[in-house]
Amino acid sequence: MSAATTERTYLEAIREGIRQALASDDDVLVMGEDVGGGFGGAFKVTQGLAAEFGDLRVMNTPLAELGFVGMGTGMALMGLRPIIGMQFADFISSAFDSIVQFAATTHYRWGAPVPWVIRAPSDGGIRSGPFHSQNPEAWFVHTPGLKVVAPATPEDAKGLLLAAVRDDNPVVFFEAKPLYRSISGPVTDDDIALPIGQARTAREGSDLSIVTYGAQVHEALAAAARLSADGIDAEIIDLRSLKPLDLEAIAATVQRTGKLLVVHSANRMLGVGAEVAAFVGEELFDDLDAPVRRLGALDTPVPFSPPLEDAYRPSADTIEAAARDLARY
Amino acid sequence: MSEMPLELTRQDRIELYRWMRLTRAFDDRMVAMWKQGRGVGGTFSGRGHEAISVGAGMALGPDDVAAPMHRDLGCYLVRGMTPERIFRNLLGREGGVTNGRDANLHGLGDLSLGLIGFVSHLPASMPVALGAAMSFQYRSESRAALTFIGDGASSTGGWHETLNMAAVYRAPLVVIVENNQYAYSTPLDQQMAVDDIADRAAGYGMPGVVVDGNDVELVLGVTHVALERARRGEGPTLIEAKTMRMLGHAIHDGAEYVPDELLDEWERRDPLVRYRNRLAAEGVTDDELEAIDATAAVQIDAAVAAAEAAPWPDAARVGDGVYAP
Numbered sequence: 001m002s003a004a005t006t007e008r009t010y011l012e013a014i015r016e017g018i019r020q021a022l023a024s025d026d027d028v029l030v031m032g033e034d035v036g037g038g039f040g041g042a043f044k045v046t047q048g049l050a051a052e053f054g055d056l057r058v059m060n061t062p063l064a065e066l067g068f069v070g071m072g073t074g075m076a077l078m079g080l081r082p083i084i085g086m087q088f089a090d091f092i093s094s095a096f097d098s099i100v101q102f103a104a105t106t107h108y109r110w111g112a113p114v115p116w117v118i119r120a121p122s123d124g125g126i127r128s129g130p131f132h133s134q135n136p137e138a139w140f141v142h143t144p145g146l147k148v149v150a151p152a153t154p155e156d157a158k159g160l161l162l163a164a165v166r167d168d169n170p171v172v173f174f175e176a177k178p179l180y181r182s183i184s185g186p187v188t189d190d191d192i193a194l195p196i197g198q199a200r201t202a203r204e205g206s207d208l209s210i211v212t213y214g215a216q217v218h219e220a221l222a223a224a225a226r227l228s229a230d231g232i233d234a235e236i237i238d239l240r241s242l243k244p245l246d247l248e249a250i251a252a253t254v255q256r257t258g259k260l261l262v263v264h265s266a267n268r269m270l271g272v273g274a275e276v277a278a279f280v281g282e283e284l285f286d287d288l289d290a291p292v293r294r295l296g297a298l299d300t301p302v303p304f305s306p307p308l309e310d311a312y313r314p315s316a317d318t319i320e321a322a323a324r325d326l327a328r329y
Numbered sequence: 330m331s332e333m334p335l336e337l338t339r340q341d342r343i344e345l346y347r348w349m350r351l352t353r354a355f356d357d358r359m360v361a362m363w364k365q366g367r368g369v370g371g372t373f374s375g376r377g378h379e380a381i382s383v384g385a386g387m388a389l390g391p392d393d394v395a396a397p398m399h400r401d402l403g404c405y406l407v408r409g410m411t412p413e414r415i416f417r418n419l420l421g422r423e424g425g426v427t428n429g430r431d432a433n434l435h436g437l438g439d440l441s442l443g444l445i446g447f448v449s450h451l452p453a454s455m456p457v458a459l460g461a462a463m464s465f466q467y468r469s470e471s472r473a474a475l476t477f478i479g480d481g482a483s484s485t486g487g488w489h490e491t492l493n494m495a496a497v498y499r500a501p502l503v504v505i506v507e508n509n510q511y512a513y514s515t516p517l518d519q520q521m522a523v524d525d526i527a528d529r530a531a532g533y534g535m536p537g538v539v540v541d542g543n544d545v546e547l548v549l550g551v552t553h554v555a556l557e558r559a560r561r562g563e564g565p566t567l568i569e570a571k572t573m574r575m576l577g578h579a580i581h582d583g584a585e586y587v588p589d590e591l592l593d594e595w596e597r598r599d600p601l602v603r604y605r606n607r608l609a610a611e612g613v614t615d616d617e618l619e620a621i622d623a624t625a626a627v628q629i630d631a632a633v634a635a636a637e638a639a640p641w642p643d644a645a646r647v648g649d650g651v652y653a654p
Contacts, residue, residue, distance in 0.1 A: 067490030074460020110438035113653035168653035
């Protein structure tokens with residue numbers, strides 16, 4: 001295997017992951033609203049794939065999330081590996097029964113694997129209003145039988161997409177849509193899946209730990225750059241996988257720094273950060289030098305207007321302020 | 330069975346009766362056990378639905394896939410799921426289909442038998458059966474998927490989404506609606522403003538067929554035709570089988586809300602009795618029929634005894650199997 005890489009945007013990396021998944025296995029197919037033909041999806045992630053692989057393998061569905069996720073489950077039970085597209089993560093609620101009642105419980109109940117992936121373009125900050133901005137990952141982290149991943153970099157987006165397709169369990173794959181075209185980076189050319197369930201150190205540091213995922217990894221990196229100018233050295237852990245959670249990596253960083261700030265774009269109330277904080281409080285109390293802090297969105301619907309959305313959602317500014325407080329504790 | 334329904338042999342007919350008899354014997358025993366307090370949790374009787382579950386089940390080819398529900402015991406049996414495995418499931422024992430994970434007739438899935446287990450959120454199996462059908466289309470296989478649903482779930486959005494997609498894709502799918510007059514306590518006139526659910530098929534662009542759900546040969550025949558059509562790539566069919574839920578929604582439900590006259594009327598059309606009388610009139614001897622009845626009773630006796638003697642699942646393994654390895 002060569003270590004060759006190509007500079008790709010986050011979006012291009014996902015497309016390349018899907019392309020390699022399709023190329024490597026005839027059982028893989030892409031389905032969802034508008035994903036096929038020359039259109040290639042609301043965000044153009046699947047553009048060009050129907051031309052390369054045909055309409056059978058890159059198929060449009062009617063506007064019917066409950067139905068087409070259920071259909072994907074039936075395909076998966078028969079050994080296919082559908083990559084099911086949500087146009088926006090917000091619409092995944094329409095498919096809730098198919099996901100949490102049927103797909104997530106099947107292996108436990110009667111032993112049949114359901115190897116599908118749902119791609120869910122999530123997160124806001126791009127003025128898309130209450131129904132095109134949501135971060136519903138906690139619903140699925142709360143559901144036994146699902147895996148949930150949320151990559152923050154182009155390299156992880158491609159590698160985890162490949163892993164999700166090849167996993168024998170239903171995987172909800174949260175794409176941070178603010179990152180689609182705003183970030184790029186080197187992406188391994190070869191078809192190599194990254195392991196699901198392993199966090200990544202996005203920045204090494206010794207004064208405090210910021211545990212986060214998705215688009216907030218980049219907000220945290222921006223905050224950390226400002227903090228370092230004042231001698232505050234933040235470590236950033238990018239969870240990458242929310243279910244399973246890499247508790248070892250969380251424990252290791254807390255033991256190193258003694259201070260924990262958890263950040264996510266989803267609302268704070270019972271979000272993934274609540275589980276991380278509870279784990280650290282229960283298992284690592286003696287390692288803590290300060291109370292655990294959490295930053296998440298407000299417990300409101302996602303507001304549209306720029307000043308409202310900025311007040312709603314964590315950002316480099318609010319991370320920086322919270323980290324300064326924590327560093328001083 | 331591939332030439333059904335045009336030419337049923339004497340032996341074919343005896344087989345149909347044998348499976349209905351076994352299904353009824355299972356159901357009767359189950360109901361009795363639950364009334365005696367020998368059950369675990371709740372359960373669901375399919376009494377009165379045997380002609381549908383057996384007739385449609387017998388129409389399936391060996392490579393077809395079925396996604397039945399809780400009134401379709403006969404379909405599970407016909408596909409080869411043994412009474413003992415199902416009784417173990419009902420009693421929450423090791424060696425049941427779900428090893429104690431799922432209750433009563435829920436979750437009776439076994440892909441080696443071409444069976445997809447259902448969840449309570451009916452009609453959640455409908456789009457799943459469509460997906461199985463679409464996998465056959467994707468792989469250019471001459472196979473079909475069959476699913477069963479009730480009149481109640483025909484009110485849901487998932488029902489509509491599935492039938493619309495099935496028609497759009499010309500999927501090899503057959504959907505049988507078991508119209509048994511009641512969704513729990515709610516009668517048909519409070520559920521829909523049409524006389525025949527099958528009429529809705531026209532709105533999706535697929536054939537809709539009404540069949541007497543208490544006539545096993547008719548059910549077998551229309552299902553056979555629909556499955557053949559599906560396998561030929563001509564698309565889905567909606568079959569409405571009219572029948573009556575002869576007991577309550579679930580075992581605890583006395584169904585006092587159902588008028589006695591309605592039950593009396595349907596009791597006279599009992600699918601098992603009706604078919605037994607027909608076979609007798611056509612020359613199957615009492616000895617033959619009684620032998621079938623006796624064999625079914627013996628099979629159920631053995632299944633119940635084995636299930637009641639079966640071990641409970643190991644509580645230490647409660648977390649096993651949430652994920653595929």
